[in-house]
Amino acid sequence: MNLHRLQQRAAIIQAVRFFFIGRSYLEVETPIRLPALIPEAHILPLPSASWFLQTSPELCMKRLLAAGVPRLFQICKCFRGSERGHRHLPEFTMLEWYRLDGQYQDLMMETQEFLGDLAARFKGERGYDQEIISLLGQPDWQRLTVQEAFALHAPISVDRALADDCFDEILVEHVEPHLGRDRPCFLHDYPTALGSLAKTSSTNPAVAERFELYIGGVELANGFSELTDPVEQQGRFDREADLARAQGILFGDVPEKFLADLARIEAACGIALGVDRLVMLLTGAQAIDEVVSFSPETL
Amino acid sequence: MYTSSDLRKGLKIEIDGEPYIITNFEFSKPGKGQSLYRCRLKNMVTGNAFDKTYRSSEKFKKAPLDERKMQFLYNQGDEYHFMDTKSFEQYVILEENLQDVIPFMVDNMEVDVLVFHDNPIGVTLPNFVNLTVTKSDPWVKGDTSGTDTKPVTVETGFELQVPPFVEEGSKIQIDTRTGTYITRVKE
Numbered sequence: 001m002n003l004h005r006l007q008q009r010a011a012i013i014q015a016v017r018f019f020f021i022g023r024s025y026l027e028v029e030t031p032i033r034l035p036a037l038i039p040e041a042h043i044l045p046l047p048s049a050s051w052f053l054q055t056s057p058e059l060c061m062k063r064l065l066a067a068g069v070p071r072l073f074q075i076c077k078c079f080r081g082s083e084r085g086h087r088h089l090p091e092f093t094m095l096e097w098y099r100l101d102g103q104y105q106d107l108m109m110e111t112q113e114f115l116g117d118l119a120a121r122f123k124g125e126r127g128y129d130q131e132i133i134s135l136l137g138q139p140d141w142q143r144l145t146v147q148e149a150f151a152l153h154a155p156i157s158v159d160r161a162l163a164d165d166c167f168d169e170i171l172v173e174h175v176e177p178h179l180g181r182d183r184p185c186f187l188h189d190y191p192t193a194l195g196s197l198a199k200t201s202s203t204n205p206a207v208a209e210r211f212e213l214y215i216g217g218v219e220l221a222n223g224f225s226e227l228t229d230p231v232e233q234q235g236r237f238d239r240e241a242d243l244a245r246a247q248g249i250l251f252g253d254v255p256e257k258f259l260a261d262l263a264r265i266e267a268a269c270g271i272a273l274g275v276d277r278l279v280m281l282l283t284g285a286q287a288i289d290e291v292v293s294f295s296p297e298t299l
Numbered sequence: 300m301y302t303s304s305d306l307r308k309g310l311k312i313e314i315d316g317e318p319y320i321i322t323n324f325e326f327s328k329p330g331k332g333q334s335l336y337r338c339r340l341k342n343m344v345t346g347n348a349f350d351k352t353y354r355s356s357e358k359f360k361k362a363p364l365d366e367r368k369m370q371f372l373y374n375q376g377d378e379y380h381f382m383d384t385k386s387f388e389q390y391v392i393l394e395e396n397l398q399d400v401i402p403f404m405v406d407n408m409e410v411d412v413l414v415f416h417d418n419p420i421g422v423t424l425p426n427f428v429n430l431t432v433t434k435s436d437p438w439v440k441g442d443t444s445g446t447d448t449k450p451v452t453v454e455t456g457f458e459l460q461v462p463p464f465v466e467e468g469s470k471i472q473i474d475t476r477t478g479t480y481i482t483r484v485k486e
Contacts, residue, residue, distance in 0.1 A: 042333040082304055082334065082355070085326025168332040169352050176329065194331055212330045222330040247356075 005291050009279045015121050016095060019114055020073040025097055028072050030060030036252035041243035044081035045251050052252055053079035056272055059258050061098050065268050066261035073097035086287040098270035103225040104209045107269045108186050111213060112141050122282060129284035142185040149187055153178050162191055179214035186211045196236045198224035215281060223271030230262045301359040303336045311362040318343040318362035318415045344420050369412045371404050390419045402457035403428050403475045424475040429484050430454055435467040
């Protein structure tokens, strides 16, 4: 437990709220225990009685969009089994925000404005990483498509990596370390197979309108134009579900009510950002353990 | 057996029949991607290192290593003979694998030997050993060179810097990790 870091964490979370409330986002709380989750091949949900702890608040937040809330945000706990490292905890804090007006480009711009606003707030303050803060304050953030990033940094193309089943390895070993070094970088337009809930690009059917934000080689946020076609979503769920089941991952039944609500959304975009990592970045903490009150090993 | 989630810095595993130690470890999980366990592995026999990324489904054999107390007996050319002080079994280790310890090792010294599948692969000395100074130039009073140390040679042939008052025939304590003088030892 590091009291100074906890005070910084509290100040950062206050500033986050201030930004979104100022932009007419409604702060919501949705249930963290759910009967059915989004099937995801590489996320291990933790069971809670016969239900599950959420791996992200995405389902309920999109149902609120469907119910007519035009802009909403939430800061909440999420749970993902077997994830532990100096930037991972099985229980972590997520910030998600969604809006009915806009697509992923708008969201990239808003993310830049949000983090630029935070950076301005802590500029010059002792105990905050001023190098990162000046990085966030840069006016021109980089935008690289996944294809461009692989061409720049990887030994093989995206298509080759996908065909050889080594996309994640190449991304982690060769691409990620270079991203967001001189200025924050949005890596965008992911192969459609890697954006289960993202809308397929209107200009290139091979990619989804999804982006990840990298700052100093660290992945901070994942956003996309939401896929709102329930039939296509159901098909993608089925594919993910097969992959997940093949690995013995349990996630409950297909979230039917979510699919039904999806039909009521015309267009939307949303983003998830790791709050613990945001605090790490702004305070210069080297391990996620430094920015939470207790890590699992200390309980 | 270990699985990927057991991997961490310092863990010793067996790969292709050889012992490796993880000298660097990072858990990675690109957004929506799979868990990746990135390791830098060092071969504990050859010292060769390489990077390898594992997925969560991998399994690893624990490297069968144990540390035994042995006594250094003698060397014959580049073969160094040791005896297990419990089983009295004798082992030979080649000079090329003892580069770091030879400068501080004298006959009958008790050392820790790392054994892999009954093959000794490394020797760890006590942190401090006492060795006799076999060659030392006498300190000339009034030496104005301004240095406060002088070079001496100890019984193993190792050379180091010591304070001027250390004379030939005296015993000194040396830190085997750094090769530096600690103190003079009274017999």
